[in-house]
Amino acid sequence: MEFRHLQHGRRGICIAIAAALLGSFGVAAQPLSPVAADFAAGVASGGSDAGVAVATDQQARPASSSTAPTDLGTVIVTANKRSERLQDVPMAVSALQGQQLERESAVNFADYATRVPGLNVISNGQGWTQLVLRGITSGSGQANSTVGTYIDDAPYGSSTVYAAGGVLTPDIDPDDLQRIEVLRGPQGTLYGSNTLGGLIKFVTTPPDTSIASARVGAGYSSVSGGGSGFDERAMVNLPLVEGKLGLRANAYNRNDPGYIDNSVTGKSEVNGAKVSGARAQLLWTPTDRVSLRLSALAQNLGSDGLANVGVDVDRDTLQPLHGDLQQSRAASTGLFKLQYRLYDASLNADLGWARLISSSTYSTQAMNSNADLTAPYGPILNPAFGLSNGGYSLVNQITLGKFTQELRLQSPETQALEWRAGVFYTREHSNNFQHIASFDATTGAPIALPQLGDIYVGPAIFTEWAAYGDVTWHATSQLSVLVGARYSSDRASYTQTGDGILVGPSQFTTRGSDSPVTYLFNPSYKFSDDMMAYVRVASGFRPGGPNVGVPPGLGAPLTFGPDKLVSYELGFKSTVLERRMTFDVATFYIDWSQIQLTVNAGGFGFLGNGGKAKSQGLEAAWQFAPVRGLMLQANASWTDPKLAADTQAGLFGYKGDRLPYVPKWNASLGVDYDFPLASGWSGFVGASYRFIGSRASDFRAVPGSRKEVPSYDGIDLRAGVNYANWTIKAYVKNLTDERGITAIAPQTIDPNANPFSAAYVPPRTVGISASVDF
Numbered sequence: 001m002e003f004r005h006l007q008h009g010r011r012g013i014c015i016a017i018a019a020a021l022l023g024s025f026g027v028a029a030q031p032l033s034p035v036a037a038d039f040a041a042g043v044a045s046g047g048s049d050a051g052v053a054v055a056t057d058q059q060a061r062p063a064s065s066s067t068a069p070t071d072l073g074t075v076i077v078t079a080n081k082r083s084e085r086l087q088d089v090p091m092a093v094s095a096l097q098g099q100q101l102e103r104e105s106a107v108n109f110a111d112y113a114t115r116v117p118g119l120n121v122i123s124n125g126q127g128w129t130q131l132v133l134r135g136i137t138s139g140s141g142q143a144n145s146t147v148g149t150y151i152d153d154a155p156y157g158s159s160t161v162y163a164a165g166g167v168l169t170p171d172i173d174p175d176d177l178q179r180i181e182v183l184r185g186p187q188g189t190l191y192g193s194n195t196l197g198g199l200i201k202f203v204t205t206p207p208d209t210s211i212a213s214a215r216v217g218a219g220y221s222s223v224s225g226g227g228s229g230f231d232e233r234a235m236v237n238l239p240l241v242e243g244k245l246g247l248r249a250n251a252y253n254r255n256d257p258g259y260i261d262n263s264v265t266g267k268s269e270v271n272g273a274k275v276s277g278a279r280a281q282l283l284w285t286p287t288d289r290v291s292l293r294l295s296a297l298a299q300n301l302g303s304d305g306l307a308n309v310g311v312d313v314d315r316d317t318l319q320p321l322h323g324d325l326q327q328s329r330a331a332s333t334g335l336f337k338l339q340y341r342l343y344d345a346s347l348n349a350d351l352g353w354a355r356l357i358s359s360s361t362y363s364t365q366a367m368n369s370n371a372d373l374t375a376p377y378g379p380i381l382n383p384a385f386g387l388s389n390g391g392y393s394l395v396n397q398i399t400l401g402k403f404t405q406e407l408r409l410q411s412p413e414t415q416a417l418e419w420r421a422g423v424f425y426t427r428e429h430s431n432n433f434q435h436i437a438s439f440d441a442t443t444g445a446p447i448a449l450p451q452l453g454d455i456y457v458g459p460a461i462f463t464e465w466a467a468y469g470d471v472t473w474h475a476t477s478q479l480s481v482l483v484g485a486r487y488s489s490d491r492a493s494y495t496q497t498g499d500g501i502l503v504g505p506s507q508f509t510t511r512g513s514d515s516p517v518t519y520l521f522n523p524s525y526k527f528s529d530d531m532m533a534y535v536r537v538a539s540g541f542r543p544g545g546p547n548v549g550v551p552p553g554l555g556a557p558l559t560f561g562p563d564k565l566v567s568y569e570l571g572f573k574s575t576v577l578e579r580r581m582t583f584d585v586a587t588f589y590i591d592w593s594q595i596q597l598t599v600n601a602g603g604f605g606f607l608g609n610g611g612k613a614k615s616q617g618l619e620a621a622w623q624f625a626p627v628r629g630l631m632l633q634a635n636a637s638w639t640d641p642k643l644a645a646d647t648q649a650g651l652f653g654y655k656g657d658r659l660p661y662v663p664k665w666n667a668s669l670g671v672d673y674d675f676p677l678a679s680g681w682s683g684f685v686g687a688s689y690r691f692i693g694s695r696a697s698d699f700r701a702v703p704g705s706r707k708e709v710p711s712y713d714g715i716d717l718r719a720g721v722n723y724a725n726w727t728i729k730a731y732v733k734n735l736t737d738e739r740g741i742t743a744i745a746p747q748t749i750d751p752n753a754n755p756f757s758a759a760y761v762p763p764r765t766v767g768i769s770a771s772v773d774f
Contacts, residue, residue, distance in 0.1 A: 081408065084413075092619060119182060120662065122139075137661060164367070221765055234251050236249055252276065256272060277300065339365065354410060390439075454503070581622070608648055691713045725774065
């Protein structure tokens with residue numbers, strides 16, 4: 001009874017936040033003449049698609065002693081692949097400013113996901129994260145992502161099922177980022193495949209060709225019940241030729257503390273990780289009409305225990321079986337390494353009658369893991385081989401190389417009939433090797449057994465050609481109508497070879513192709529410079545392709561098709577109270593058909609298209625600066641995604657079932673205050689609250705009820721001081737030490753048997769850091 005009462009209380013908080021946000025509609029908007037001037041200045045300084053945010057970010061420096069109201073400023077985003085005010089974009093977009101992420105010591109998706117309405121994560125630990133927007137997911141085992149990831153204009157991550165694209169989501173450290181843009185809803189016309197739910201776009205800070213600057217910093221953290229960590233960061237900006245050529249580079253190194261112990265080996269803090277990376281950009285502007293930006297990015301993640309997911313819990317109660325933050329895993333397992341590399345060349349040329357944008361990118365991704373499989377395989381293989389303590393693990397190596405080229409022409413924004421046209425090409429080459437190893441479960445010493453299982457999927461090659469275009473008719477100064485379409489032609493092939501007792505011999509090549517079309521209809525109406533309503537009808541898709549692991553003659557389909565959805569959205573945005581308050585609200589309804597789901601036949605798992613789903617919801621976000629230095633924020637979302645038809649045979653999901661891991665209610669609250677102190681010092685304090693509602697677990701491969709993953713919340717605190725060029729801050733994350741579960745899964749072949757693994761949010765973490773600007 002107490003648990004249910006707590007759930008209803010937290011649900012009430014979400015409803016209250018949503019009601020307060022919707023109540024803001026009663027505030028009358030006031031047109032402001034400075035807006036147009038600010039926007040023109042922003043475009044002039046950054047140019048279209050330059051990604052320059054022009055904002056009076058009151059969080060960036062200490063506030064003065066004045067009690068005059070704070071101007072929220074004008075944030076420029078490139079969500080529509082052209083620079084425009086956030087409040088003018090006729091779709092649901094959230095922009096997380098880099099300076100605020102730095103203040104909150106946010107380093108990954110888990111730190112800031114709840115600040116975006118409609119965004120949640122299914123995480124099995126650092127490096128294993130699936131992003132979900134507006135409820136579009138088929139569960140933690142989803143083979144391919146429904147949310148695209150971009151770094152500036154460069155798409156990153158796999159578009160296929162052959163390189164674990166559903167879970168190896170690029171989680172870029174936001175150090176020295178300008179902002180993170182989150183585009184909610186399908187983006188199939190501008191951004192193409194894998195954007196059924198939406199898109200995450202990391203916008204980097206471009207080099208400054210006029211002023212030299214630098215920054216260095218270091219920090220220390222400690223996690224409750226676990227270890228300690230540290231981080232080091234540095235940035236330098238150099239104008240090599242004033243006004244013409246600039247270089248910006250940053251580097252970071254993090255030791256993220258672990259908090260899970262292995263009861264078998266006696267090792268503690270096994271899920272600790274080391275993250276290091278660097279980014280360099282060279283910007284050349286030979287004239288005021290032409291710019292060329294060359295960039296390179298690298299990030300490494302390494303851990304001895306992250307491949308062994310979570311804490312062992314009881315299936316029914318979800319309580320730990322071996323003690324708080326304890327797991328039981330065989331020796332010599334758990335290794336997880338992940339490397340990102342991205343190289344990009346972006347050309348931006350103003351031709352007068354149009355602007356030409358070219359983006360050429362090459363990226364690589366490499367993963368090496370060793371996950372314990374003793375629980376599912378030990379009870380079967382140990383008696384067969386006469387072993388008393390045999391251990392087994394899955395050694396998995398995945399490599400991905402991806403080249404993309406995009407050319408785009410777009411007209412000046414001032415035309416009554418604004419247009420844009422582009423072509424896009426990508427080629428992916430991936431290899432996926434899986435090997436079942438045998439060893440002594442206590443010592444890790446190898447045990448020589450017959451070949452158990454080796455599967456080599458590769459090379460898997462995916463190519464896509466696409467052409468897209470849209471036209472915006474500015475019928476009046478207030479009414480605009482955007483119509484767009486995209487045609488894609490996809491080709492995929494992969495070769496599989498394998499052998500071993502558990503998988504049998506195989507050697508075959510399979511090919512597939514499809515040609516999806518997506519569209520967009522997006523009218524909008526401006527009641528004033530600062531108040532707009534819009535309607536958005538958009539479609540999206542994920543590529544199909546050859547079926548992994550299905551040898552000819554099994555009877556299962558050799559290929560699977562693309563899944564598609566259509567979204568209907570109505571939104572409203574406004575800036576009011578002399579630009580001290582912003583709010584936006586969006587409601588949506590999504591039809592998702594031919595869903596790509598993993599099913600089983602003849603002992604093989606494969607992808608098939610079947611079932612339908614619908615998702616409907618309401619999202620609201622609010623920001624208010626009542627006095628100088630004080631910032632209040634809130635957002636809430638209600639999401640209701642359900643199956644609209646039974647899943648196909650081999651998977652037990654029924655019409656009316658909720659889609660996995662999507663909370664009905666999400667909400668967050670935030671407050672930050674900057675204030676002056678004596679003798680040139682200033683200070684800041686802040687707090688955030690987040691709530692994630694209960695979620696249904698994955699669809700089952702056998703009959704039976706699904707598990708309900710309980711809701712959780714969290715409180716973060718932060719405070720610091722500034723003096724001259726120095727900043728010193730302290731923070732607490734997860735103040736109440738909540739054991740929030742982000743994913744659960746059975747550890748054995750029998751999905752009804754113990755143990756289950758549960759991935760937790762990090763326990764209470766306390767940290768301090770210092771930085772200095774030059």
